[in-house]
Amino acid sequence: IERTLSIIKPDATRRNLTGKINAKFEDAGLRIIAQKRIQLTKAQAGVFYAVHKERPFYDELCEFMASEPVVVQVLEGENAITKNREVMGATNPADAAEGTIRAEFAESVGENSVHGSDAPDTAKDEIGFFFSQLEIV
Numbered sequence: 001i002e003r004t005l006s007i008i009k010p011d012a013t014r015r016n017l018t019g020k021i022n023a024k025f026e027d028a029g030l031r032i033i034a035q036k037r038i039q040l041t042k043a044q045a046g047v048f049y050a051v052h053k054e055r056p057f058y059d060e061l062c063e064f065m066a067s068e069p070v071v072v073q074v075l076e077g078e079n080a081i082t083k084n085r086e087v088m089g090a091t092n093p094a095d096a097a098e099g100t101i102r103a104e105f106a107e108s109v110g111e112n113s114v115h116g117s118d119a120p121d122t123a124k125d126e127i128g129f130f131f132s133q134l135e136i137v
């Protein structure tokens with residue numbers, strides 16, 4: 001059983017899509033074992049996305065992630081990291097498979113509704129960034 005860190009991004013919380021997105025996770029067999037709504041500062045978003053700091057979209061990405069509240073969550077299930085990324089769909093919604101979250105809901109490659117960890121080590125770090133052990137049940 002594996003865990004991954006998911007973020008419902010500001011474009012999706014703004015459009016009241018949290019429930020529809022959570023239904024996609026649950027329908028895929030992912031269990032939401034921790035969840036909270038928070039608003040990041042731009043500096044916090046910058047730390048979270050530090051891996052992208054040399055990319056041209058970094059500043060815009062941090063601005064966007066701090067623009068409105070996000071819902072951060074821990075998803076648990078068999079192969080949760082891969083399964084979550086399948087349910088999310090490709091980064092660019094134009095390339096995302098039918099039925100995926102990004103195909104249905106994302107507005108652009110930047111404002112693409114969800115984040116999901118991409119490997120076991122990043123999942124562990126990203127879960128620890130937002131949650132203490134006591135909050136994960």
Ligand code: ATP
Pocket residue numbers: 052057061090091109110111112114115116117118
């Ligand atoms: P995430 O890490 O958010 O789950 P991802 O792994 O599919 O998404 P990454 O390559 O890690 O994609 O990019 C991180 C985020 O940066 C993307 O989800 C998107 O919000 C933003 N991003 C990526 N590429 C671009 C781009 N070309 N223009 C604008 N924003 C981008």
Ligand code: MG
Pocket residue numbers: 116118
């Ligand atoms: Mg990524």
